[in-house]
Amino acid sequence: MSAAPLPAPPLRLRRLGIDTYQEPVLYMHLECPVCRSEGFEAQSRVEMTAGGRTIVATLNVVQGGFLGVAEAGVSEAAWRMLQAPEGSAVALRHPPPLESLGHVRAKIHGRKLTAPAVRAVIEDVAAGRYSELQLAAFVTACAGDRLDQEETIALTRAMVDVGERIAWGGGRVLDKHCVGGLPGNRTTMIVVPVVAACGLRMPKTSSRAITSPAGTADAMETVAPVELDVPAIQRVVERTGGCIAWGGAVRLSPADDVLIRVERPLDLDSQGQLVASVLSKKVAAGSTHVLIDVPVGPTAKVRSAQAAQVLARQLEVTAQALGLHLSVVQTDGTAPVGYGIGPALEAHDVLAVLRNEAAAPPDLADRALLLAGHLLELGGAAPAGGGRALAHQVLATGAAWRKFQDICEAQGGMRQPPVAPFRHAVAAQRSGSVLAIDNRRLARIAKLAGAPRAACAGLALHVRIGDFVERGEPLFTVHADSPGELAYALDYAAVQSGTVHVSEDA
């Protein structure tokens, strides 16, 4: 007579202190009875439940002595997601088959995604059920122009539906968004205080960089906290009229936040995902009137007026389907805006503009006033054609600067942006006129120098298109947080000597 086997005692949660970036990883001992009885192996996807929360993690199998056979070790990402105390009982099982992956495969094979298919994929993505590989496949399948208008609307709606929403109780709620690709274009940090100083409501949530050296949230974070939750955003806006917060902290579009973490290392753009990413956050943030700034230039994200029109059309149709008023402005995208590229360097430019300093970059001020003017008209604070003058007045009188300080204080306290400990100037190899500046290569250099992860990293431009430079004069200075990164960025800059193109004839 044989007794039924006794159930094995539950595994105990152990924080191993291993930072795998955002990927939740579970570490189990090769001899762990659960690992063996379930047939888990390295890279298995495992559903783990501890302290009432359930996540799906990728398994690494450990033979070393640092993990016990009755322990379920977790990476920092898994630890943050579970929020359970060390030693908690952990239940493990095979996750249910990921049925929505069939829709991704169908899309890869050229079939169109239906609205329910998109919804199923996005629910699974937001719930963390997709592995990094599966996320990469989905992002790749939707890259370029592979999502049509209906798919884009469905994706936007699905992204809104799986996240939080902010309610503002009626009235116009303004918002703006710049379709990136233009280094240094930190107008938001000027536009919000200008608009709020005119009595309008502008609760701005911004993203961190996806493929660029800095997002607005990255730059803003160097002067004030940006990780605000929904009640904090509501409190800040109630007090000041505006805020500049990180959208990811409020889970306005949690699926988008997950997708961004594979989009960034792949450095891939997708028009449909771009539209869905932007508009899902606007809808979720409770915005009613949205201005979209599309910089156009040969090395900007959008390279021609025609491409900008295609994008504008997709934005407008999608916004309409979701009940948003949307207006698109094409702006000049031929050269970087301001002098700095990188979170702190861009913040320094913004502060100079807000303080009306003589050394402030005039192009950044101009663009910010143009956009603020449009928004003041959209919001009814200025008559048609009168927005820009009002914006200029608010900036010149220092009202915008006072409002910006109020917003920073309300967000948790204003601080000074950091300055990089390692810097090196790249000089002109000949005398001549600056004919062109390659935004993409500049962005690449800033990223190799450590931006946006290292807030102080990036580069500061010293010249503008049309300037005359002498041989040996600095074109730009690379800023880095470590000597290795400085060297890495300078190595690349050395072989890309046409990044700032100086004419042959002095």
Add this chain to the structure above:
Amino acid sequence: MSAAPLPAPPLRLRRLGIDTYQEPVLYMHLECPVCRSEGFEAQSRVEMTAGGRTIVATLNVVQGGFLGVAEAGVSEAAWRMLQAPEGSAVALRHPPPLESLGHVRAKIHGRKLTAPAVRAVIEDVAAGRYSELQLAAFVTACAGDRLDQEETIALTRAMVDVGERIAWGGGRVLDKHCVGGLPGNRTTMIVVPVVAACGLRMPKTSSRAITSPAGTADAMETVAPVELDVPAIQRVVERTGGCIAWGGAVRLSPADDVLIRVERPLDLDSQGQLVASVLSKKVAAGSTHVLIDVPVGPTAKVRSAQAAQVLARQLEVTAQALGLHLSVVQTDGTAPVGYGIGPALEAHDVLAVLRNEAAAPPDLADRALLLAGHLLELGGAAPAGGGRALAHQVLATGAAWRKFQDICEAQGGMRQPPVAPFRHAVAAQRSGSVLAIDNRRLARIAKLAGAPRAACAGLALHVRIGDFVERGEPLFTVHADSPGELAYALDYAAVQSGTVHVSEDA
């Protein structure tokens, strides 16, 4: 006066015993001076050199006490790739920017890959410079029919060029390949001994499963070693005329071996990659005459005669460009071949056929004889139309079985395939005739049960299309190496009751 800082002592290699499957991972302490000075962070790609070998690994940053600040911990995959003794000095640096990724991005955005672009990508892939995410993006960008004829030829050539090649010194060298999708189709293990028993040369290298429950290499490995290097293959073929080895062990197409490791979890097929994968290995193996078996059926990998013709055409044109004689046979792909699905279960079927056992699956024997007949004619051992009769004779007299045993012994020794410790029969829910069998769902069940990783896992079919079954009679038995996997496969089988479709009217 300040002295120059002393160079930091080199980091020391430490094997941590962490199995991350095939991904090389480097573990560094958060306080490690190299990690800090280079600006490495979690998920950075880091080039590491130890004992003369250089690899690119993904960084995980460790805060726990199990790793010292002067140690460079490595995962099992990185440990295997470096082959350096523990304690070796390790040099780390940022890898050069991965320029070939620009070609992958261009492909994702719909531009065609040139031959030099494909070559650059494949060199970097074979050298291990692509991260898992980047591999997933490349595989996705080439999935379905996204590679045209020229791209496919370029991909095949690039895959051959980056790997080893076997030289046979003149004369016909035969080969065959089955374009998968048909569970249990293990004809190779019968065809090779039949052909070799007739005095022809057939050095067969096979792959492990990509998206199926078993590849030929997985099934063969349950009866003999398959990890032979080039000299071993040459020795086995010299002695016996044939071999059935794993292609991955000889690095005939190392780029393909890397791509397969992301194709498998993504469960994605690509026609161009399929053609390149198959033909690059044939060219590298020194084959001159190749027979391709394309099973066609509604639930096979190739679903229609038309799709088979498109594939055959791409195979023929690519083969011609690479100087191979190639012949394609379409076969019946409407039902699984043999009774077993999974490495060991398929090997049991093969052994039964070779031994002329009464219980041997007749369909497997038939297909093997058809293919062997074609090959005997291609190789000049039989007159046109006379191949099949010769093959039948060689099988019936036991000559093929003796040859198979010789091959197994020459490969390192014959062994018995394992039998699964956990089995459960799935019974018919009503009486009736078997109208259809869904290959894809059967394959899914076998994979959920643990195939091909667990060699004994899979399922054994008890019925054929057209059979009459009584309610409660077993349709198939699921085999697993652990109770968890058995339950997982049975859960899926329970909700997919139409996998074996029994008619309504008993």
